[in-house]
Amino acid sequence: MEVPNPNPSNHPSNYKTKKKKNQSPEGKFRRDLDLCSKHKDLSTAISLYDSALSHHIRLIHHHFNALLYICSETLSDHSAKISAYEFGFRVFDHMLASGIKPTEATVTAVARLSAAKGDGDAAFELVKSMEKYGEKPRLRSYGPALMCYCANSEAEKAYELEEHMVAAGVGAEEPEVAALLKVSAETGRREKVYEYLHKMRERVRGVSEATAEIIEGWFGGAVAAEVGVLDWDEDGVREAILRNGGGWHGMGWMGEGNWLVKRVNVGEDGGCVCCGERLVCVDIDRAETEIFAQSVASLALEREVQANFRDFQDWLDKHIEYEAIVDGANIGLYQQNFAEGGFSICQSSLML
Known part of the structure; x- marks a missing residue:
């Protein structure tokens, strides 16, 4: 049988209510902001921010990062996109004016906002600015600017950004290499197509459907049919293949004409069911x-x-x-x- 509580004021629900009532404005702001971050609620986050400023609540690093995270995560919502990057830059400017040093996560979030506006240059400059804050960029830091450059067919800027990545010790993965491969194919940069195909070979065991379509698009295009030389030194090619571990020669396109593009399966014995050639074991290069x-x-x-x-x-x-x-x-x-x-x-x- 349930025994009535002799002191209703000690009931757990009353205690929680009492605890919330006694919570400081700063504590309530953080709790509500964390809920906005969890639910990616931009409109409520903006209201909370304006309320915090009017009540002179001191914003700390966690607050700014949470607000910028909400902005960057809201970019996929077309109806809220403009509000997201306008409010995001307002928050970032406030953060810098307050003397709070941005972290890699902070800069990455703002770079996403810049890229959403179609401004790859601003996103790239943000990545470069990490050095003065004592932060090291990660692959996700470069992604917004790189994808923006590639989407805008700004191939040279994309190549410059990749060089910056390499200098920073950051290696591209399939999405980044695929984007570079696509912009190279679309702008007819045959030497870059060759380069990124082999980077894909080195770094990806099995490509996605989207990447496969990019590769098929290149080899089925008119430019690919015009690439290559008819005369080459066979002994030099064999030596280069041996030097590179047996996987490729690295001397560019050999032969000219239309490519025959097919999707085929490889048998358990390593043989291609279409052309009959057998896959070879590739060793490490010299x-x-x-x-x-x-x-x-x-x-x-x-x-x-x-x-x-x-x-x-x-x-x-x-x-x-x-x-x-x-x-x-x-x-x-x-x-x-x-x-x-x-x-x-x-x-x-x-x-x-």
């Missing part, structure tokens, strides 16, 4: 091999006696005719990790 070798050497110098390892390196330099070095100790211990296992001289002898 540049990657050198980086790997340097990493192994650095690790060895940390763990082994440095003089001994350097002597081994000198020996290798003097015996370049050897293509492989067999580690006898590892051969002798191969598959010996059982109770009676140990160094097997027999296994080592078999390698002689």
